[in-house]
Every structure is written in C-alpha cells, then in structure tokens.
Amino acid sequence: MQQEIIQKIELSDESIAKLAAVISQSYNSNSAAKKYMTVNEAAEYLRIGGRQIRALIKENKIPFYKLDGKILLKPVELDNVVEKNKRESLNELIQRATNRGR
Numbered sequence: 001m002q003q004e005i006i007q008k009i010e011l012s013d014e015s016i017a018k019l020a021a022v023i024s025q026s027y028n029s030n031s032a033a034k035k036y037m038t039v040n041e042a043a044e045y046l047r048i049g050g051r052q053i054r055a056l057i058k059e060n061k062i063p064f065y066k067l068d069g070k071i072l073l074k075p076v077e078l079d080n081v082v083e084k085n086k087r088e089s090l091n092e093l094i095q096r097a098t099n100r101g102r
Helices: 002-009 013-029 039-046 050-058 075-084 090-100
Strands: 065-067 070-072
Antiparallel strands (some): 065 070
8 A cells, every 4th residue: 555655656757857847937937036137027927917017117116127118127126215204003002102112
C-alpha cells in the first residue's frame, strides 16, 4: 500500500521540468520582480484601475518614465508612494500620543 502511494506521487523528469517551467513563468510574470511595469501591470500590482493610474500620473502623484510614448513605472517607486500616503489607525495615534506624554 505504501509503495503504491509513493509511486503515485513520484514525478517523472518530464513532469518536474514542466513544473519548473510553470513556476519560472509565474515568477517572471510577477510585477514585483520586474524593474519596470506598464500602466496595466501597475494597476494590477496596486489593485486599482488603469484609469486611476493614468489620473495619478496626470496629477503628478506617482513618478513615471516615458519611452517612445510608452509609460513605464517602477514597482519600488509605487511602493514608496503608497507608504508615504499611509494613514495611521486610531490605535497608532493613541500610542503616539501616549509616548509623547512620557
């Protein structure tokens, strides 16, 4: 019985190669692993619409690069913009106020 189970879960070299290819493709398509992203990739990365990305660009709220008319964005710069726009929770505000009184 144990041997049957082991045989069922053993992968052939071909199956391992296919699995590695799928994992590699998934990693390479991950926007965070890319140095530059398109507007649509940035929208997917931030989980907002492409129109919102374009509006933020138009309002100069996010940095971008333009190459031959194509807009490119860096994930790390998008992360920085999001971090700069953090709003503290009530607990964080209370904690900060408590620490000031010490």
